[in-house]
Amino acid sequence: MMLDTLPLIQKLRLEHVDEEGYAALRCNWNHCPKVEVVPALNEDDDFWSFDGLYAKAWTKFFPHEDLPTGVTGPCCAQFAVTREAVERWPIAKYEQIRHWMWTVEGVEEVSMKTGLVLEYMWHIIFGKPHYYCPDTEKCWCEKFGMCDLNCERDGWCLGQSWLNPEKNPHMGLSQDIPTGWPEEGQSEPGKGGYFPYDGWWLDPEEILNH
Incomplete structure (x- = not known):
């Protein structure tokens, strides 16, 4: 199981980002494939929902x-994006979004809610469809060059998820870091563990140059 994103970022294929314009850094499905947001202007949001706020935004x-009519995409607003994709919109558009985040009223847990709205809007802003659930196995291969993973079920490849659906079938919010990590608690080599190699956590200089 991967619990550190630095080695993963180092494997990111920039040519893939150039081709796509926008590339989410998560491949395993958390919210996909279900529709996560159904925007509705007359919706009264409860603590966890934000359909109404999304529609207003x-x-x-x-x-x-x-x-x-329905929006979903990879979790958590972690992505790489090209200059061309960013420049689809004028600077004033991003200033408008920032101002909205700072000034929206009548919303409980405003920082969480505005963050959730944008989490499910960035992929659209940068040119992807409202419903955006890239194939997991293809994502790992084309985006990170990891083409030999065990992807037996839709949305999840063995050893590459911070949420193990075998342990957390309902995809809970978090999973404890194993005791003794990173020396202990990783998957077997070749199945997502010792990434990118055994002992990578011991040599910061080697990590930066890997």
Whole structure:
């Protein structure tokens, strides 16, 4: 199981990012494949929901665009993006989004809720469809060059998930870091463990140059 993203970032294939424009850094499905957001302007959000806030934000940011009927995408707003994708919108658009985050009113847990809205909006802003669930095995291979993984089930490849669906079938919010990690608690070599090699955590200089 991967519990450190530095070695993964070092494997990111920039040519893939150039081809795609936007590339989420998570391949395993957490929220996919289900629709996570159903924007509705008349929706009263509870503590965990944000369908109503999403709809209000969408109509503010994109007043001439139809409101999506359903939105989903890779978890957690961790992505690589090209200059061209960013420049699809003028600077004023990003300033508008930032101002909205700072000034939105009438929302409990405002920082969490605005963050969730954008988590499910960045992929659209940068040119991907509303419903965006890339194939997991293809994602690992094309994005990181990891083409020999065991991907027996949709949305998850053995050893590459911070949420192990065998242990957490309902995909809970977190999983404890194993005692003794990183020396202990990793998968077997070749199955996602010792990534990118056994002992990588011992030599920071080697990590930076790997």
